Amino acid sequence: MAAPGAGPEAAGPVALEWTAPAVWKAKPATAMRQGSYDIPVKDGGVADLSISAFTGMAGGLTSNVNRWRGQVGLPPLPEDQIRAACETVTANGLQFTMIDLAGPAGGTPTRLLGAIAEFGSETWFFKLIGPDAGVAGEKPAFLEFLRTVKPR
Numbered sequence: 001m002a003a004p005g006a007g008p009e010a011a012g013p014v015a016l017e018w019t020a021p022a023v024w025k026a027k028p029a030t031a032m033r034q035g036s037y038d039i040p041v042k043d044g045g046v047a048d049l050s051i052s053a054f055t056g057m058a059g060g061l062t063s064n065v066n067r068w069r070g071q072v073g074l075p076p077l078p079e080d081q082i083r084a085a086c087e088t089v090t091a092n093g094l095q096f097t098m099i100d101l102a103g104p105a106g107g108t109p110t111r112l113l114g115a116i117a118e119f120g121s122e123t124w125f126f127k128l129i130g131p132d133a134g135v136a137g138e139k140p141a142f143l144e145f146l147r148t149v150k151p152r
Contacts (some may be wrong), residue, residue, distance in 0.1 A: 003112070008149070009120055010150060013120065015120055015151060015152055016034075016053075016094075016119060016120055016124060016150065016151060016152065017149070017151075017152050018035070018051075018145065018148045018149040019145075019148040020037055020050065020148075021141055021144075021145065022143060023039070024037040024038070024039050024049065025037060025038040025039070025040075025106055028094075031032075032052055033047075033050050033051060033052050034051045034052055034053050034124075035050075036048075036049065036050055036051065037049040037143075038097075038129050039128065039130070039132075039138060040115075041117035041131060041133075041135060041137060041138055042090040042131045042134050042135025042137050043131070043133065043134060045066065045130060045131040045134045046130065046133050047128055047129060047130025047138060048125065048128070048130060049126070049127070049128045049142075050125070050127050051124070051125070051126050052121055052124070052127075052128075053119075053123065053124045053125070054122060055110060055121055055122055055123075055127075056121065056123065057118075057123055058123040058125070061079070061082060061097060061116060062078075062079040062082055062104065063087075063124070064114075064116060065077075065082045065114070065123060066082070068080070068099070068101055068114050068127065069101055069103070070081075071110075071112060071129065072084045072101050072102060072103035072105045072112050072129070073080035073103035073104040073105040073109065074101060074103040074109045079091075080142065081089070084100070085097070085099055086098060086099050088097075089115065089143060089146050089147070090114075091146060091147040091148075091150075092115045092120060092147075092148075092149065092150035092151070093150070093151065094149060094150070094151075095117060096115040096116065096117045096126070096146050097115065097116045097117070097137055098113070098114065098115040098116075098143075098146070098151075099112075099114050100112075100113055100139065101113075101114070102132050102136075109131065109132035109133070110129065110130070110131065110135075111126040111129070111130065111131070111133075111134075111136055112127060112129045112134055112135070113126065113127070113129075113135060113139060113142050114126065114128075115125045115127075115137075115142075115146055119151065123129065124149075125149055126142075126145075126146065126149075128142050
């Protein structure tokens, strides 16, 4: 059973919609988040999924991935190395550039799954972050979730 996203709890008009797994706990959207979920992961931990959209390129792939790298305790990389580390997920007419990052954020093994998609005049960001092993275990569900994202 799954729960649809981007409903009335979303902040502002939402151009995309999605269906989240039923075990993902929806949180209220905010001015910065079009969608937000707590995701229970193995060993009793919780990961955070944020969905946000910004007008234009929002800094581009390199600056955003390097910001995410910093969030998991990794140093920045040049654009060619970032592009080589990314994979593409295509679904419902959207193309997501996805990256899987793991690092020692604050001494705690942390993993971040991030996906970026351009839609209309906006850039959409889907970021799942939390305990390394727990988020790694959620990667198949995250990929399946991306395949549910579609234009409204």
